[in-house]
Amino acid sequence: MNILYVFLWNAMITAYVSHGQNEEALELFQAMQGKGLFPDIVTIVVILDAFTVLQDGKKLQEFISQQGYETDPTVGTGLINMYNRCRSLDDVHRVFDNMPEHGLVSWNAFLSAIAQHSSSKEVFCRLQMMLFEGVFPDNITFTCLFDSCTNVLNAKEGLWIHALFIASNLSKSINNINCIINMYGNFGCLKHAHQVFEKTEDRDEITWNVMIAAYSQKRKSTEAVFIFRQMQVEGVVQGSYTLINLISGFADAVSMLEGKRVHASIIGSLLDTDIGVLNSLLNMYCKCGKREDRRMLFDASLNKDIVTWNTMLTACAQRQEAEEAIRLFRRMSLESTMPDKVTLTCMVSACKRQALVSEGKHIHVYILGNDFQSSVPLMNALIMMYGKSGSLEDANQVFKMLQHCDVVSWSAIIAAYALHGRGKEALHLYNKMQEDRSVPNKITYLVILCACSRSGLLKEGLECFISMIQDFGLKPTHKHLNALIDLLGRAGLLDVAESLISLQSTSFSWFTLLSLCRMHCDRDRGERVGKWALFMEPDNSALYILLLNLCALQEV
Known part of the structure; x- marks a missing residue:
């Protein structure tokens, strides 16, 4: 009779969990024990899906251990999924490593967890361990593996996984094909993505959307429009996601005309009032600098949401x-x-x-x-x-x-002091930032170099520049070199400043040095520097004014 009662309780708990009513399921789980009924493995597996709070989940695991259920592979997989929802990757690893054996289901749960919260490198290493244990991936595994490859740094692993997928005897599900196209889109390997797309016969709407999105993300609006037109010719119904993906690729004046054509085709259709499509069109006009178009569209829209504003x-x-x-x-x-x-x-x-x-x-x-x-x-x-x-x-x-305080906070307050010519205070904040174990970035060093330049702190500025390279491995940009040229020039070291320009010559660096020549009344150098500046930017009227001022200053 107790077995029948437990079965009925399990059915009720399952119903609540399947409908997302987790609190009610947990209350039933506690009430069941209050009535002297002992949960079986089915109860444990079902109730694990209701736990979303880490501490509560740990208490349940203690209960599971006491009852000797922890070695059951189904329970172990349920614990992995629970800790994954609680975002506790350490506990995911602990449970998985303590399992006496790993089946395909437990491997899939584990790979899914580390794919969400760790690097693709670890996912790839674990895949090799899975194969070493003699467990071969299924379609669910491959979906997880493809989704873990999110940028070009994962391209090598992605190609290897794709090759393994082709070599398998699995039926090529459309879901995995879509994941592969999306993966190559993330890598920027549009040729590979298009090859997979062309070889796919039973495309669904998602396949078309993923291909359009891949081109749009890389600003290949012409190719995205071609796929969109091909989609229309084949009679595939376009939804709001199709248009949102397509419109996102129209980001400049060149693609603006095609964007307006797409907008015109939407007017009067059911998608005309879709808030996602509206926001995409609005964003398109904003990116392309079409002030009047964006204002007209905004004013005409009746169903604005917070994204619109x-x-x-x-x-x-x-x-x-x-x-x-x-x-x-x-x-x-x-x-x-x-x-x-x-x-x-x-x-x-x-x-x-x-x-x-x-x-x-x-x-x-x-x-x-x-x-x-x-x-x-x-x-x-x-x-x-x-x-x-x-x-x-x-x-x-x-x-x-x-x-x-994050690195942006520190950089912002250092920049504030730099703008007010408070170089020593800016340096003090820079030192406090490192004491706080916040790692400076390129923007931090740019503002600190500017602060030292404006306050005449030559020694400190040079030390910061060296630290940027040696201590933090940051490669100076032309903006950093311009700041260093300004720092050296203000200190009167025009020879050194001029020699630096040869490392990364820009029109702004010559302009900066020309300003410094005027500051130090160095007419000969100013004429030489001015020629280079005018050669690189002949239409800059400010250069002519600087040269005239330099000549006038010498004549006086």
Whole structure:
């Protein structure tokens, strides 16, 4: 009779879990034990799918160990899946390594977990161990393996896995074919992706979408449109994802005409009101700099969501249309759309000019009043806004409020001090950053070099430049070399500054050196440098003004 009761309880718990009602399933699991009924392996396997909190899951594993169920391969696989949901990769490894034997199902669960939370290199190593144990992948395994290869650094492993897939006797499921095309798209190997696509006879809508997305991601809009037209000719119904993938590839003036044609074909159709398609079209017009087109589309849209507003605000912030951004932000409030972190970050970025700092402060008050201060990217944007608008004290206060500082936070506050000519304080912050075990990046070094240059800290600037290369292995860009040229030139070391230009000559580096020649009244060098600068950028009127000023200064 107890067996029958347990069966009925298991059926109820399974029903709740399968419908996503995990709390009700857990309550039944506890009630079952309260009535003196002992859970069997079926109960354990089912209830494992209801656990999403790590500590609760660990308590269940203790119970499982006490009952001697842990060695069961089905229970072990359930534990792997549970710890994967709880994002505890260490526990996934521990459970898997302690299993007495590994079947295909447990290997699939394990590979899926490490593919989500670890590198493709580890997935590939584990695949080799799986084959060594005599377990051969199935279609589920290959799906996981293809999905783990997400960028060009995984290309070697991806090619090997594809070769293994071809060599297997498995039926080539369309799901795996789609994963292969997507993998090659991630690598940028569009030729390979297209070859797989052309060899596939039973394509589904996802196959077409993945191929279009692969071309669009690499800005191959002509090829993406060709696949789209081919899709129409073959009578495959295009959904919103097809259009979103296609439109995302129209990112410049060259592809703009085709983008408008696609937009025209949508008008009046069922997809005309699709919010995802609307946002993609809006983003297209924003990226292509079509201000009037984006405004007309935005104003004509009745079903805007937060992404719609954020797309417009981002475009305004990027194109320094601060007044337009403020107008939209106020209109957004009137239309009862609540801003999120992205909205506020866009608005803060738009208010970097000194004339708009009061608007930025209003937004800062809103951030504090609505508990957004836990967002590090948003607080970083505030530091940049106050630093660029001249409010160093406010920038410093925001920085001190941060509970966790990332490299952007440190770079932003160092840049704020650099802009105000406070080189020594900027260096002090740079040293504190390293004490805090935050690793500087190329932007950090660029701002610290600028800070040293403006404050005449030659020795300290050179030490930072050397540290960037030797201690952190960062390769200097032309911007770093320009900053170093400026640092040396301001210190009067024009010979050394000029010799540096030969390492990476740009029009800006010659312009910088010409400015330094004027500063030090070095007419002979200035004429020589000016010729090179004009050769590289003959239409730059500022160069002619600099040369005239240099000549006038000498005549006086």
